[in-house]
Amino acid sequence: MTPRFPLPCIRGRVSAAAPLDRITWFRVGGPAEAMARPLDRPDLQALLMQLPGDVPLTVLGVASNTLVRDGGVDGLVLRLGRGFADIRAEGDTVFAGAAALCANVARAAADAGLGGLEFLSGIPGTVGGALAMNAGAYGRETADVLLDADAMTRQGEIERLFNADFGFRYRGNEVGRDRIFLSARFRGVRRPAEEVRAAMAEIAAAREASQPIRSRTGGSTFRNPAGASAWELIDRAGCRGLKRGGAMVSEMHCNFLVNTGSASAADLEDLAEDVRARVRAATGVGLDWEIERVGRRGGPPA
Numbered sequence: 001m002t003p004r005f006p007l008p009c010i011r012g013r014v015s016a017a018a019p020l021d022r023i024t025w026f027r028v029g030g031p032a033e034a035m036a037r038p039l040d041r042p043d044l045q046a047l048l049m050q051l052p053g054d055v056p057l058t059v060l061g062v063a064s065n066t067l068v069r070d071g072g073v074d075g076l077v078l079r080l081g082r083g084f085a086d087i088r089a090e091g092d093t094v095f096a097g098a099a100a101l102c103a104n105v106a107r108a109a110a111d112a113g114l115g116g117l118e119f120l121s122g123i124p125g126t127v128g129g130a131l132a133m134n135a136g137a138y139g140r141e142t143a144d145v146l147l148d149a150d151a152m153t154r155q156g157e158i159e160r161l162f163n164a165d166f167g168f169r170y171r172g173n174e175v176g177r178d179r180i181f182l183s184a185r186f187r188g189v190r191r192p193a194e195e196v197r198a199a200m201a202e203i204a205a206a207r208e209a210s211q212p213i214r215s216r217t218g219g220s221t222f223r224n225p226a227g228a229s230a231w232e233l234i235d236r237a238g239c240r241g242l243k244r245g246g247a248m249v250s251e252m253h254c255n256f257l258v259n260t261g262s263a264s265a266a267d268l269e270d271l272a273e274d275v276r277a278r279v280r281a282a283t284g285v286g287l288d289w290e291i292e293r294v295g296r297r298g299g300p301p302a
């Protein structure tokens, strides 16, 4: 697939027809028309300056909450490069680039004797993904610990957003999808490092016991409806273990879909829609997707 726009020339990597199934947690999805990995903020600005305004821009972290459809993604897929992965503790706060993994942020906080960020240790995404999704677990979410974040507009301007500017809600915010998060500062609380590490070990053990974390999955498929658990509704509708092609509702945690090896993105999406229909029929509740879906259905373009 030859991109329909000139590829930007930057210091970081830019490639045409970039396979995305290698990077998504589900290990499915067609190619990006083009993909870029700018090295740092000036490189990202250079990229945005060269990118025609009508070319769609999709930002990805490590795609642990994203289902890329089989037809691939039009426009430019942006993944932040290594200059966005710094993590450093500064007093009672932790600074982290948007490409840093949440687990590494939690580890750095523990090393600095800072608690409160333990929940991040079990979220297999990046800081950018956590800001976009207001990622959370075990009673805490990103909104509870974020001080502020830097973001870049499509015009290349950098702005600082404070926690209150985000309008955080359950697994989302009001900021909109036209900003690229660059970094964040999180607030910790002083706590002995051994205690923080013990809390993180408990979280790891609980996840290992209850979620298919070693499978090709995308985490929770649906948001929990107010006052209910999506997995309980799915279970009640008899969907545990339900299959379509190579896609299956996890036996271990039935709000997780897994690619058993040969699933297409369509198998996964259609299975989830089947689950939604069955839950509605059995319980009257309409589930909303938590996983983000990007790209076109159908096979990849020739």
Ligand SMILES: Cc1cc2nc3c(=O)[nH]c(=O)nc-3n(C[C@H](O)[C@H](O)[C@H](O)COP(=O)(O)OP(=O)(O)OC[C@H]3O[C@@H](n4cnc5c(N)ncnc54)[C@H](O)[C@@H]3O)c2cc1C
Pocket: 025, 058, 059, 060, 061, 062, 063, 064, 065, 066, 080, 098, 099, 122, 123, 124, 125, 126, 127, 128, 129, 130, 131, 132, 133, 134, 135, 136, 137, 179, 180, 181, 182, 211, 212, 213, 217, 218, 219, 220, 292
């Ligand atoms: C096994 C497993 C367990 C999980 N457990 C949890 C859990 O306990 N709690 C939870 O909340 N989630 C969980 N998830 C889902 C996922 O890990 C989180 O939503 C995570 O925050 C996504 O980060 P990511 O980097 O993978 O984002 P991606 O999936 O790559 O992207 C998700 C969204 O974030 C946006 N985004 C990413 N980076 C940026 C950026 N720099 N600027 C602007 N937008 C950006 C994307 O455009 C997209 O809209 C789990 C997933 C898996 C596979």
